[in-house]
Amino acid sequence: MYLYILKRVLSTIPVVVIVVLFVFLMLRLAPGDPAAVIAGDYATAEDVERIREQLGLNDAIPVQMYRWIAQLGSGDLGTAIFSKLPVTTLIGQRLEPTLLLSLTTIVFTVLIAVPLGTLAAYKAGSWIDRFVMLFSVAGFSVPVFVLGYILIYVLAMQLQILPVQGYKSPFEHGFWVFLRHMVLPTMTLSVIYIALIARMTRASVQEILQEDYVRTARAKGQSEFKILMRHALRNAAVPIVTVIGLGIALMIGGVVVTESVYNIPGLGRLVLDAVLARDYPVIQGLILFFSFVYILINLLIDLSYTFFDPRIRY
């Protein structure tokens, strides 16, 4: 088993190398001169040349690559063009809201979607099942921002039970204030994942319920509830966990929109601001950062398989 883990961890190395090279080349191979783009429409040739020099774009490609990798090796993602702050500092400042929003979303999604999907599988064909499937289709169809504004309108403006927008850090304002501000963004961001994961859980559990060992459990006199919990869910876990992991990885798109709708100063907003300002070092740093998060999540998913399925362990 340790061999498997070691193997899996080592296998991320080539992926990391490819990502680093890709991010490096992306800036160099992109059409147009980044220096010219940064300098703006009214810049003189000298301005552009100065920016080129500043970005190190005049050096040979291998020299640039060496510098980039050496820089990364010392944990430096470069300096933002406009704010002149190190990119790592920018990411660090914005990390907390995004991390906590992702966390509340994942917890909320799993708590709702897995029981819902399991119930739908167990009662396949019943009204509960049909309701879950209907909800799934609806969840896939509604755009994140539309849902966000509907929720704000109903729950914050009409009923006035929740704040409209903004972010309050739990470390400064306390947990409940934080949570009240998180309810709407979390619900907004969760809906599509609940739809996805509930469907996946339903399909997976339904398949497992046809297995011979479920019949064996019934022959032992086991109750239907425990059959679902002990025999079905754990066997159904591998595809469900895979989708949860993919969901987390894909969440960044939803985070950008949700953070804009609710005015949360997180990484999603940073992405948006950097792209609009064409702040190349920040974009570069963010792509790299999200890639590493993605690789890490995939690694964790793969390692979680060994926990759920002993056949992978041995």
Next chain:
Amino acid sequence: MNEISDTPVLEIKGLSVLLPDGADREFAIEEVSFSIGRSEIVCIVGESGSGKSVTAFTVMGLIPKKDLVPVAGEILLHGENLLGKSDRQMRRLRGEKMGMVFQEPMTALNPVIKVGDQIAEILEIHANMSASARKKRVIETMEDVSLPEPVKMYNSYPHQLSGGQRQRIMIAMALVLEPGLLIADEPTTALDVTTQAEVLELIRDIQARHGTGVMFITHDFGVVADIADRVVVMQNGKVVEQGTRDEILSAPSHPYTKMLIGSVPSLTPPVRPIPEIAETALEAKALNKTYGRVGFFEKGRLVKAAQNVELILRRGETLGVVGESGSGKSTVARCVVRLIDPTSGDINVAGTNIAQMAESELRAYRQKIQIVFQDPYRSLNPRRTVGQSIVEGPMNFGLSGTEAQSRAENLMRIVGLAPEALTRFPHQFSGGQRQRICIARALAMEPRVLIADEAVSALDVSVQAQVLRLLQDVRERYDLAMLFITHDLRVAAQICDRIMVMQRGVVVEEGRTSEVYANPQHPYTRSLLNAAPGRETNFAR
């Protein structure tokens, strides 16, 4: 043992179970009555669709209630009627008063839970015991079913055990609370003969020691001969005959029972003329197939599935390859057809070595060797008519559509089906009919060599006899060379001129069938023959 004064463990009286609307008959089982006493093994025998499994599952209360409804009769377990009990009451009885062992030990255990814990689960449900007491009891039971090193095996997962060991775990699970009734649904069908013999021995031994009544469902009269006290014969949902084992096996009275018993292939090969040395159709020399490779991280784990296999197959003869699972018999069959690539060695077809031939050149030789597989339910494409499946091959080799069609019609007649049936889809045929279609499909290529890879193993015994006759018939009609892969020594005895016995990838014995059966040389061949169920019984003919 005083059977008359004892209440039977199980008594079924006039039980009828309704099939859903649109099924091919009204009742799954109809007016079924029989009883099982203490310490008695009653075999329920019948072919697929006879209702034997429905009977067992109705007793356990494991039938899907929406589809199958018991409408008449009683099921008395220790005198208590099970029909009309609530789900909760039935759950209490399952596992405690009646246990069940299923056919497939590979899938009947949960792959992600330790086998010991799976046995302990039943104690958790029904017995008020501490965790340590449960574990102790489980280990005792595992010892009781002769599992090696039960303390260590407690923590094993199912995939780490062999088929026989898993079935012992299932038996331990069914018997840990010492229920009065054990229902065994084809418990040895998926096992190798030597393992089957051990598991049958175990069931007999344990039920005698604990006085368990056993309902043993099987289609195999060899197994019946070895284990039954009494026999209940079922056909199309009805009990057609019941009696003691000796009555049923040696003097059956119902024509269906007679037909079933008469279809059991004899272990004694018939006298066959020694064929004259004909042209060689297929020859394999020093054939090797090795699976697995030594990787960077893995410790080299190589499986030698076939080692230095030599075979010569001549036109007009049938060569049997027999062995248990993992013996390499199917590997050999698939290598000679080049469905898998041999690691080394020669395969000569019509004087050409095709062992390492490139796929583009190989195509011409594919036509000369055709194969019929075990599972007729999966080897035909469900979305194409059987006619399309039959003409596809010949048309790939340049036959015109009309010629291929007339060849297909002709072949349908030869395999005993109506040519009109060519426009139907596979699901509209029974298993035996599908296997006939598979044979027609193979013959449409006009091969020289026909390979039958366990081609009759999935069929009911009466159908099996017919398909065997058909194979024999087409072999003679087309002067084919036939390679017959089987685990079933009875079948091999009836159809093969020569046989090869394989064990762990190696051919351990080869010779004329009659000589090998009469005078086996290798200890493994002897153990196979000794393990064949019902070898000492003469079935009524």
